[in-house]
Amino acid sequence: MTARTLFDKLWDAHVVVPDTDEAPAVLYVDLHLIHEVTSPQAFAELRARGLSPRRPDRTKATMDHSTPTLPRGADGRLPYYTPASESQVEMLARNCAEAGIELFDFGSDQRGIVHVFAPEMGFTQPGMTIVCGDSHTSTHGAFGALAFGIGTSEVGHVLATQCLLQRRPKTMAVNVEGALAPGVGAKDVTLHVIGTIGVNGGTGHVIEYRGSTIRAMDMEERMTLCNMSIEAGARAGMVAPDETTFAWLENAPRAPKGPDFEAAKARWRELRTDPDARFDAEVTIDAADIRPTLTWGTHPGTAIAVDRAIPEAADAAAQKGLDYMRLAPGLSLQGTPVDVVFVGSCTNGRLRDLREVAQVLAGRRIAAHVRMLVVPGSEQVKREAEAEGIPEIVRAAGAEWREPGCSMCIAMNGDLVAPGQLAVSTSNRNFEGRQGPGSRTLLASPLTAAWAAVHGHVADPREFFARQPQREVA
Amino acid sequence: MNVLQSPTAQPQADDRRTLRVRSRSVVLAQTNIDTDQIIPARFLSTTEREGLGRHAFNDWRWRADGTPDPDFAFNRPENAGRSILIAGRNFGCGSSREHAPWALRDLGLRAIVSSEIADIFRSNALKNGLLPIVLPETVVQALMRRPDDELEIDVATRELRTPGNHVYRFPLDAFSRTCLLEGVDELGYLLARQADITLYEDRFHAR
Ligand code: SF4
Numbered sequence: 159m160t161a162r163t164l165f166d167k168l169w170d171a172h173v174v175v176p177d178t179d180e181a182p183a184v185l186y187v188d189l190h191l192i193h194e195v196t197s198p199q200a201f202a203e204l205r206a207r208g209l210s211p212r213r214p215d216r217t218k219a220t221m222d223h224s225t226p227t228l229p230r231g232a233d234g235r236l237p238y239y240t241p242a243s244e245s246q247v248e249m250l251a252r253n254c255a256e257a258g259i260e261l262f263d264f265g266s267d268q269r270g271i272v273h274v275f276a277p278e279m280g281f282t283q284p285g286m287t288i289v290c291g292d293s294h295t296s297t298h299g300a301f302g303a304l305a306f307g308i309g310t311s312e313v314g315h316v317l318a319t320q321c322l323l324q325r326r327p328k329t330m331a332v333n334v335e336g337a338l339a340p341g342v343g344a345k346d347v348t349l350h351v352i353g354t355i356g357v358n359g360g361t362g363h364v365i366e367y368r369g370s371t372i373r374a375m376d377m378e379e380r381m382t383l384c385n386m387s388i389e390a391g392a393r394a395g396m397v398a399p400d401e402t403t404f405a406w407l408e409n410a411p412r413a414p415k416g417p418d419f420e421a422a423k424a425r426w427r428e429l430r431t432d433p434d435a436r437f438d439a440e441v442t443i444d445a446a447d448i449r450p451t452l453t454w455g456t457h458p459g460t461a462i463a464v465d466r467a468i469p470e471a472a473d474a475a476a477q478k479g480l481d482y483m484r485l486a487p488g489l490s491l492q493g494t495p496v497d498v499v500f501v502g503s504c505t506n507g508r509l510r511d512l513r514e515v516a517q518v519l520a521g522r523r524i525a526a527h528v529r530m531l532v533v534p535g536s537e538q539v540k541r542e543a544e545a546e547g548i549p550e551i552v553r554a555a556g557a558e559w560r561e562p563g564c565s566m567c568i569a570m571n572g573d574l575v576a577p578g579q580l581a582v583s584t585s586n587r588n589f590e591g592r593q594g595p596g597s598r599t600l601l602a603s604p605l606t607a608a609w610a611a612v613h614g615h616v617a618d619p620r621e622f623f624a625r626q627p628q629r630e631v632a
Numbered sequence: 633m634n635v636l637q638s639p640t641a642q643p644q645a646d647d648r649r650t651l652r653v654r655s656r657s658v659v660l661a662q663t664n665i666d667t668d669q670i671i672p673a674r675f676l677s678t679t680e681r682e683g684l685g686r687h688a689f690n691d692w693r694w695r696a697d698g699t700p701d702p703d704f705a706f707n708r709p710e711n712a713g714r715s716i717l718i719a720g721r722n723f724g725c726g727s728s729r730e731h732a733p734w735a736l737r738d739l740g741l742r743a744i745v746s747s748e749i750a751d752i753f754r755s756n757a758l759k760n761g762l763l764p765i766v767l768p769e770t771v772v773q774a775l776m777r778r779p780d781d782e783l784e785i786d787v788a789t790r791e792l793r794t795p796g797n798h799v800y801r802f803p804l805d806a807f808s809r810t811c812l813l814e815g816v817d818e819l820g821y822l823l824a825r826q827a828d829i830t831l832y833e834d835r836f837h838a839r
Contacts, residue, residue, distance in 0.1 A: 171836075181806075181821075182807055184822065184825055186833075195676050195729075198679035199681050203819075224677055246677050249679055291728060291730075308755075309756035310730040311730060311818070315818060315819050318819060318822070318823065320833075321825070321829055323821065327751075357722065358722040358725065388726075389726075391725060391751070393752075457664045457666065474661065570676060587727075589668040591669075595674075596696075
């Protein structure tokens with residue numbers, strides 16, 4: 159048998175009908191995640207054809223994008239941003255009830271951003287194919303799953319047939335070797351990778367992250383890393399499962415239990431790239447080269463280390479990005495005044511991220527002119543953070559502690575960065591207007607974001623560690 | 633089995649069917665145009681597919697006070713009615729929102745020409761009769777310089793032709809080509825394979 163990559167093994171195990179010159183492969187989907195924004199038209203299509211979902215048991219739903227992050231009002235009503243947002247959420251509830259799909263709604267203590275709640279629940283498991291009408295589905299690859307985003311028509315295909323038509327993508331290995339310096343985390347790694355291979359460097363590929371740096375990461379860090387694979391154009395990112403993965407799943411409520419778990423673990427151990435397997439492309443990165451990293455432009459590929467100078471615009475698009483951001487080449491981003499700091503999203507809205515932020519904010523105040531939102535990625539993250547006293551630290555520092563949801567990452571729910579304001583955000587996209595019309599976004603790690611909030615301008619988070627004894631580092 | 637065999641009605645078959653596009657072009661030379669620009673997130677609260685054209689490129693087309701920006705390509709009178717967009721490299725990157733091709737179709741576009749088109753956008757476009765045409769960067773640059781040439785895109789021959797009789801072959805897999813020519817949709821194709829799917833489930837998954 160020829161040597162295969164992790165991706166090859168996952169692909170081969172899910173082919174229902176192999177691809178030919180005439181048609182793509184029919185690929186089976188183990189887990190389908192849905193949310194309110196990209197599913198209504200898919201249900202409508204099924205209804206128009208007289209079809210019903212084939213495997214509601216393999217479909218899990220949550221509400222996250224259009225949902226308010228402020229608590230219910232005195233009248234008990236949720237403060238939806240627009241009537242359209244509310245009716246979108248209601249439509250999801252109706253569609254799920256009709257189809258018998260399990261929904262994690264406002265009544266559930268497990269509701270959350272789709273890419274945060276599913277791994278917490280243990281729905282996300284090694285070896286699975288996982289899809290969602292959302293490009294950051296790549297997050298679930300952290301568990302050694304083949305997970306990718308699809309469009310709404312395809313949401314309909316999966317609802318109706320539990321399958322997708324897919325051409326086999328190419329494979330790319332991203333090897334990261336060595337130890338990360340204090341103050342440098344998974345978000346810096348992913349921004350560094352995108353800055354290295356480019357915003358389209360992964361197009362047509364599935365990335366496998368490998369190397370000692372990755373093996374040393376916990377699951378939350380691996381999710382941060384895989385989450386942003388799409389920002390390099392890749393369909394998916396993945397990490398081979400190991401003891402770290404199994405330890406997470408052992409505690410997840412809906413993962414296999416007892417003897418089933420042991421049997422699953424034996425299968426999951428096989429999910430690794432064979433020693434002689436070849437990737438279509440390979441990139442190797444030295445962890446020692448990675449510093450705290452932010453973006454300066456209007457796509458995630460414009461990533462530079464915090465102490466590096468903003469480069470000259472290489473083309474008209476880069477110049478447009480600089481103009482939009484009101485930044486000039488030559489100086490580093492340090493000292494750039496900040497109006498808003500956003501901590502949250504499926505990239506950095508997990509407990510580890512909030513702990514890092516709390517560590518910086520403890521005993522400090524954010525700058526008077528800065529508005530800071532801290533938004534847990536799920537009800538579970540919120541609960542765990544509360545148990546550690548994180549909301550109190552956040553509030554005492556002068557920042558807002560919110561209810562779980564996508565919030566300012568996509569700015570659909572009324573959590574907006576005002577026109578012209580500059581935000582340091584732990585989310586994944588710095589596109590023009592992503593956080594509200596006219597908003598300007600610098601992507602960064604939770605540490606960098608919190609450190610910027612305290613200073614009122616971009617600053618090097620390694621300074622924080624220079625002042626702290628090492629053992630306090632989470 | 634015949635690719636064209638579909639056991640259910642196809643409400644939008646005519647919409648999906650695209651044999652040929654003949655038009656002058658609109659040029660957006662910028663690289664990395666993401667789907668947040670094509671249709672900003674605040675317009676995604678809709679539960680419909682229709683009516684998004686008004687908001688296509690919303691924040692580039694309309695100023696904050698709601699008046700059109702006269703310099704933006706889609707606001708220039710000479711570009712009215714054109715159905716081919718020539719765009720910079722890596723068009724459609726970012727979010728997987730199918731609202732992007734819905735908005736562009738609703739705006740009147742039938743084809744996007746670029747030297748690179750992002751994976752998910754490409755897949756979404758094909759399902760909505762919007763042709764993703766990928767040509768070498770030098771060709772795209774040359775086409776960008778002559779937006780008033782009437783181009784002809786032929787799905788059957790996979791060719792883009794210029795009035796100067798240049799003929800460029802573009803890649804289009806056999807399956808997508810058939811779907812476009814016949815107005816067949818992928819769901820119909822998948823539904824015709826339900827027996828295979830059941831067999832797979834029986835073999836590999838406890839049902
Ligand atoms: S947090 Fe942002 S990127 Fe993640 S699912 Fe929500 S909107 Fe998408």
